[in-house]
Amino acid sequence: MSATQSLRDRAATFGLTVEEFDLVTQAVGREPNALEAAIFGAMWSEHCGYKNSRPLFRVFPTTGPQVLQGPGENAGVVDIGDGYAVAFKMESHNHPSAVEPVQGAATGVGGILRDIFAMGARPFAVLDSLRFGDLSTPRTQHLLTGVVEGISHYGNAIGVPTVGGEVTFHPSYQENPLVNVMALGLMHHEDLAKGTLGAVGNKIVYVGSKTGRDGLGGAVFASADLSDASNEDRPAVQVGDPFMEKLLLEATLEAIQKGLVAGVQDMGAAGLVSSTCEMAYRAGLGIDMDLGAVPTREDGMVPMELCLSESQERMVLVPVPGREQELIDLLAKWELDVVVIGEVKEHDRYRLFWRGELVCDVPVAALNEAPKYTREGVESAEIRALRERDLSGVPVPEDLGAVLVKLMSHPTIASKRPIFERYDHQVMTNTVVVPGAADAAVMRVKGSRKGVAATSDCNPRFVYLDPYTGAAAAVAEAARNLACVGATPLAITDNLNFGNPHRPEVYYQLVQATQGIADACRALNTPVTGGNVSLYNQYNEAQADGSTRTVAIHPTPTIGMVGVLPDVSINATMALDSHPQSLYLLGN
Amino acid sequence: MKTAVIQFPGSNCDADAVYVAGELLGQQAKLVWHTETSLEGVDAVLIPGGFSYGDHLRSGAIAARSPIMHEVRRFAERGGPVVGICNGFQILTEAGLLPGALTRNDSLHFLCHDVHLRVERTDTIFTSAYRQGQVLRLPIAHNEGNYYADEETLARLRGEGRVLFRYVTPGGEVERAANPNGSQNNIAGILNERGNVLGMMPHPERAAEALLGGTDGRGLFESLLAAVVR
Amino acid sequence: MTYLAKVYVTLKKSILDPQGRTVERSLHQQGYAEVRDVRVGKYIELTLEGERAEVEARVREISENILSNPVMESVRFEIEALQPA
Amino acid sequence: MTYLAKVYVTLKKSILDPQGRTVERSLHQQGYAEVRDVRVGKYIELTLEGERAEVEARVREISENILSNPVMESVRFEIEALQPA
Ligand SMILES: Nc1ncnc2c1ncn2[C@@H]1O[C@H](COP(=O)(O)OP(=O)(O)O)[C@@H](O)[C@H]1O
Numbered sequence: 001m002s003a004t005q006s007l008r009d010r011a012a013t014f015g016l017t018v019e020e021f022d023l024v025t026q027a028v029g030r031e032p033n034a035l036e037a038a039i040f041g042a043m044w045s046e047h048c049g050y051k052n053s054r055p056l057f058r059v060f061p062t063t064g065p066q067v068l069q070g071p072g073e074n075a076g077v078v079d080i081g082d083g084y085a086v087a088f089k090m091e092s093h094n095h096p097s098a099v100e101p102v103q104g105a106a107t108g109v110g111g112i113l114r115d116i117f118a119m120g121a122r123p124f125a126v127l128d129s130l131r132f133g134d135l136s137t138p139r140t141q142h143l144l145t146g147v148v149e150g151i152s153h154y155g156n157a158i159g160v161p162t163v164g165g166e167v168t169f170h171p172s173y174q175e176n177p178l179v180n181v182m183a184l185g186l187m188h189h190e191d192l193a194k195g196t197l198g199a200v201g202n203k204i205v206y207v208g209s210k211t212g213r214d215g216l217g218g219a220v221f222a223s224a225d226l227s228d229a230s231n232e233d234r235p236a237v238q239v240g241d242p243f244m245e246k247l248l249l250e251a252t253l254e255a256i257q258k259g260l261v262a263g264v265q266d267m268g269a270a271g272l273v274s275s276t277c278e279m280a281y282r283a284g285l286g287i288d289m290d291l292g293a294v295p296t297r298e299d300g301m302v303p304m305e306l307c308l309s310e311s312q313e314r315m316v317l318v319p320v321p322g323r324e325q326e327l328i329d330l331l332a333k334w335e336l337d338v339v340v341i342g343e344v345k346e347h348d349r350y351r352l353f354w355r356g357e358l359v360c361d362v363p364v365a366a367l368n369e370a371p372k373y374t375r376e377g378v379e380s381a382e383i384r385a386l387r388e389r390d391l392s393g394v395p396v397p398e399d400l401g402a403v404l405v406k407l408m409s410h411p412t413i414a415s416k417r418p419i420f421e422r423y424d425h426q427v428m429t430n431t432v433v434v435p436g437a438a439d440a441a442v443m444r445v446k447g448s449r450k451g452v453a454a455t456s457d458c459n460p461r462f463v464y465l466d467p468y469t470g471a472a473a474a475v476a477e478a479a480r481n482l483a484c485v486g487a488t489p490l491a492i493t494d495n496l497n498f499g500n501p502h503r504p505e506v507y508y509q510l511v512q513a514t515q516g517i518a519d520a521c522r523a524l525n526t527p528v529t530g531g532n533v534s535l536y537n538q539y540n541e542a543q544a545d546g547s548t549r550t551v552a553i554h555p556t557p558t559i560g561m562v563g564v565l566p567d568v569s570i571n572a573t574m575a576l577d578s579h580p581q582s583l584y585l586l587g588n
Numbered sequence: 589m590k591t592a593v594i595q596f597p598g599s600n601c602d603a604d605a606v607y608v609a610g611e612l613l614g615q616q617a618k619l620v621w622h623t624e625t626s627l628e629g630v631d632a633v634l635i636p637g638g639f640s641y642g643d644h645l646r647s648g649a650i651a652a653r654s655p656i657m658h659e660v661r662r663f664a665e666r667g668g669p670v671v672g673i674c675n676g677f678q679i680l681t682e683a684g685l686l687p688g689a690l691t692r693n694d695s696l697h698f699l700c701h702d703v704h705l706r707v708e709r710t711d712t713i714f715t716s717a718y719r720q721g722q723v724l725r726l727p728i729a730h731n732e733g734n735y736y737a738d739e740e741t742l743a744r745l746r747g748e749g750r751v752l753f754r755y756v757t758p759g760g761e762v763e764r765a766a767n768p769n770g771s772q773n774n775i776a777g778i779l780n781e782r783g784n785v786l787g788m789m790p791h792p793e794r795a796a797e798a799l800l801g802g803t804d805g806r807g808l809f810e811s812l813l814a815a816v817v818r
Numbered sequence: 819m820t821y822l823a824k825v826y827v828t829l830k831k832s833i834l835d836p837q838g839r840t841v842e843r844s845l846h847q848q849g850y851a852e853v854r855d856v857r858v859g860k861y862i863e864l865t866l867e868g869e870r871a872e873v874e875a876r877v878r879e880i881s882e883n884i885l886s887n888p889v890m891e892s893v894r895f896e897i898e899a900l901q902p903a
Numbered sequence: 904m905t906y907l908a909k910v911y912v913t914l915k916k917s918i919l920d921p922q923g924r925t926v927e928r929s930l931h932q933q934g935y936a937e938v939r940d941v942r943v944g945k946y947i948e949l950t951l952e953g954e955r956a957e958v959e960a961r962v963r964e965i966s967e968n969i970l971s972n973p974v975m976e977s978v979r980f981e982i983e984a985l986q987p988a
Contacts, residue, residue, distance in 0.1 A: 099974055100972060100974050100975060103975070152698050153698075156639070156698055156700075156729070156731075157598070157600075157639040157642060157643065158600065158639075159600020159601070159638055159639070209919065212917060212918075212919055213917055214919070237918070237974050237975045238919070239914070239918055239919040239920070239921065239975065240921075241642065241919065241921035241924075242639070242642065243597070243598050243639065243641060243642025243644065243921060243925060244642075244921065246597070246598055246600065246639075246642075247597055247598075297919065298917060311919070312919070333621075334597070335597055335928075420700075421699055421700055421701050422697055422698050422699070422700070423698075423700060424698070424700045424729040425700055426700065426727055426729060426791070426794050426800070427600055427601060427604070427637075427729065427794075428603070428604060429604040429607060429608075429793065429794055429797075429800060431800065432799055432800060432801075434801070444799060444800075446607070568799070569799060641925050641929065642921060642922070642925055644921065644922040644925040644926060644943075645884075645885065645922065645925070645926050645929075645943070646887055649884070649887065650925065650926075650929040653884070653929065653933055654932075681889075682887065687889075688889060689887055689889040689890045691829075691833070691890060692836060692837065693836075694834070694836045695836075696836055696837060696840055736833060736889070736890055737889070738832075738889075770834075770836070826946050827946070828946065828948070838947075841947070841969075841970070842949075844969070845949075845965060845969065848969065850951075850961060850965060852951045852952050852953060852961070853949050853950070853951045853965070854949070854950050854951070855948070855949065855950040856947065856948070856949045857947070857948045857949075858945060858946075858947050859945070859946040859947070859948070860943060860944070860945065860946055861911050861912070861913065861943075861944040861945060861946035862923075862926070862941065862942070862943050862944070863913070863940070863941070863942045863944070864927075864930075864938050864939070864940065864941045864942075865938070865939050865940040866935075866937045866938045866939070867937050868937060876935065876937070880930065880935060880938070884929070884930065884933065885926075
């Protein structure tokens with residue numbers, strides 16, 4: 001990198017295009033400094049800013065009498081009656097799991113649980129939707145074992161049961177496995193908390209683990225922008241600590257229930273910056289923050305690292321004015337360190353100070369309003385040909401028994417017992433329908449007769465061949481799974497795992513799949529209350545001529561659906577009792 | 589019966605224990621935070637499952653050294669009933685209130701499924717509601733439930749009738765195949781010398797309601813209640 | 819003076835080490851047939867301040883009473899002086 | 904010749920070590936306030952047969968490719984000749 005290169009020339013190192021860099025300059029009213037550019041880059045990334053996917057979400061139905069909180073918060077919330085509500089959301093940890101399956105999957109569980117308890121809900125169920133390549137290869141075995149170990153390590157230790165999920169195998173996931181985790185939390189309506197700041201003058205409090213250089217290893221910044229710590233010092237892998245998270249969970253819920261907090265937000269992707277500036281945006285206010293106050297795990301950290309670190313198990317709380325000390329005492333009881341790092345301001349700026357100097361001063365709104373891109377989608381001719389292939393000539397196998405055995409022994413269809421037995425699925429003593437007993441899990445709600453059912457579904461082969469119908473079918477399957485345990489479907493969360501949206505054939509899949517989800521959700525009266533997007537899931541496939549070709553994973557819009565049972569003791573499982581029973585086939 | 593459920597940072601079956609000992613049994617049960625130093629007015633102590641201190645170092649090791657354990661020891665010395673379930677069992681062995689140690693499951697995996705247990709004695713304050721030799725179905729959920737003690741200790745446990753529960757087949761046979769974790773002698777639960785401290789890996793509190801698929805664990809709490817009230 | 823203590827915790831020889839056995843099996847499968855007697859233990863580093871003799875006594879206490887469980891583990895440690903930074 | 908290899912696997916300095924942190928806190932609570940920088944790693948022993956140079960190469964492979972994950976761990980090892988029993 002030449003010294004004479006301007007920031008604009010190296011916009012890409014901040015995750016911005018040159019056009020986006022110019023938009024930043026316009027919004028700020030001057031050229032941004034490197035820190036500001038990096039902050040915009042993070043906030044405008046797909047992960048935080050949804051620049052490619054948000055326009056597609058417009059087709060989703062998001063409201064209904066059952067919806068207490070739609071998309072836009074840490075998690076969606078639906079009413080289940082009797083004064084109770086369920087917060088739920090799904091999130092992916094695909095790329096981290098491909099690099100370090102145990103910690104990648106573990107921190108995925110940690111992240112989604114924080115989203116749930118940041119809403120004021122006590123997490124009470126986890127589901128995991130996993131996709132891997134060919135199970136006969138050492139790589140897939142390593143990934144599968146590691147991912148399951150990671151989920152079990154985190155979920156079991158924190159004491160939230162993992163009650164369901166799915167595991168499928170297909171070569172398209174060989175290099176790029178998918179790890180989607182869904183969590184549900186239970187709360188009383190009045191405890192619904194929001195990621196906002198309350199009023200001017202409120203303090204901003206940092207609680208949880210210290211900040212390290214986690215998650216910066218993969219960053220593309222020029223070394224000049226970071227401290228002189230070597231790359232070695234910038235771990236590409238984040239290690240999760242379920243023990244710390246358990247303390248955070250208990251402390252946060254207690255603080256919310258005691259009315260001590262005006263706002264809560266977890267620090268997820270783009271850590272401190274994204275959490276605080278999202279809160280400011282929702283409140284329509286500004287923030288002044290002192291980066292020097294951020295507790296660090298290592299010496300010599302610089303503003304860019306402090307701002308963008310993705311260290312796990314950290315939260316931002318805003319105390320109710322006048323009750324700061326009570327909150328601090330409560331957090332201390334849970335053995336958590338806490339620091340005031342900033343204050344809510346009248347102005348509408350996001351301002352960061354470092355050693356007395358103003359190092360970032362940009363409009364909150366611009367940070368949260370990433371440019372949106374709509375592209376042109378074109379169906380791949382290859383896939384269309386596959387779909388339209390005439391199958392009428394395929395002979396019916398003679399030995400159907402053998403076919404059945406072959407099908408049953410495919411890892412996608414075979415029993416998942418060795419996996420779900422590694423998850424504590426009964427802690428909290430609410431699990432009425434356990435994994436393996438039905439296609440959806442059922443939890444009772446203590447203090448009420450109600451039950452909550454949840455499932456996650458997607459058939460990526462179907463979506464690959466026909467993204468619209470396949471995605472709609474995933475919603476329909478989820479609804480059937482809930483109906484089969486006796487639950488009425490309420491709403492969905494989704495996790496859109498796709499390839500590179502710049503490729504027209506991938507963009508086509510995205511457009512079709514989101515439309516399919518939207519139409520199915522309208523038909524079934526299950527609004528979308530939130531979700532997550534994971535793009536750029538692709539891999540390089542070696543070709544016969546020695547070259548490589550970039551291939552996307554099968555498009556995988558995982559659907560997580562939640563339903564309610566009016567009386568949890570009236571539920572159904574797949575088990576056939578021993579006495580004579582009749583089987584009926586419904587539908588056509 | 590007033591039950592104290594000890595709560596350590598990282599305990600996660602604490603609320604479940606309070607629910608069974610309190611709500612289901614219609615008795616009083618309260619959480620006692622690990623830094624507290626009194627068990628005044630308590631009839632029974634329950635050390636619940638979970639991952640106290642993240643199970644760091646060794647499961648139960650750090651919790652066993654926290655302030656409240658001093659009080660639990662005194663309570664046990666006075667003859668008060670103490671039950672440690674899962675992580676609670678690990679804490680009791682680490683604290684020296686029960687002999688032996690719980691090591692990693694021989695499969696090296698965390699396991700969550702139902703097992704069958706045989707009640708080896710019914711003349712204890714924990715098992716009077718069961719039949720001698722009764723086979724119970726209870727869930728396990730642990731990573732380190734592989735009971736280990738040296739030969740001498742094992743011989744004493746056997747000789748003094750201090751093995752209270754063994755892993756068995758559904759038919760009640762002690763077999764290797766019925767042992768989920770490699771425990772010596774298929775041990776699932778043991779008593780201290782005096783018979784007032786019990787440690788067990790399976791979770792009776794998860795099998796105390798028909799709605800959750802079983803009620804075999806309820807007898808343990810009922811036995812305790814009967815003993816305390818008497 | 820500042821010292822670095824290195825503490826080694828191993829399962830007693832008489833105790834079966836399922837983790838060691840599993841590692842051994844996997845090494846065999848990956849072509850390292852000559853490896854045997856794999857044992858997996860813990861390695862703990864800690865830094866502490868004090869006079870050498872006193873530090874040694876403290877580390878011994880910590881190692882024997884906290885970092886290891888005598889029912890199933892053996893423990894040993896080394897202490898080295900750290901250069902002042 | 905028979906050799907004993909001792910392999911030390913530690914989390915890289917920059918990686919969060921929740922176990923070390925928890926142990927450190929607990930040591931402080933138990934009166935060992937002078938202890939800091941606790942890190943918990945793995946200590947693996949293995950025995951193997953061969954010529955010294957070859958054994959060393961094999962142990963290096965095993966340590967770097969199998970016993971540790973370079974993304975988050977550092978590994979080092981020592982080799983010593985065992986007296987024939
Ligand atoms: N990764 C997983 N984690 C937890 N439970 C799982 C997982 N995969 C499958 N299950 C459970 O196993 C059972 C069967 O799942 P699956 O084989 O996907 O059935 P189906 O395809 O008919 O829905 C369900 O109860 C499901 O929740």
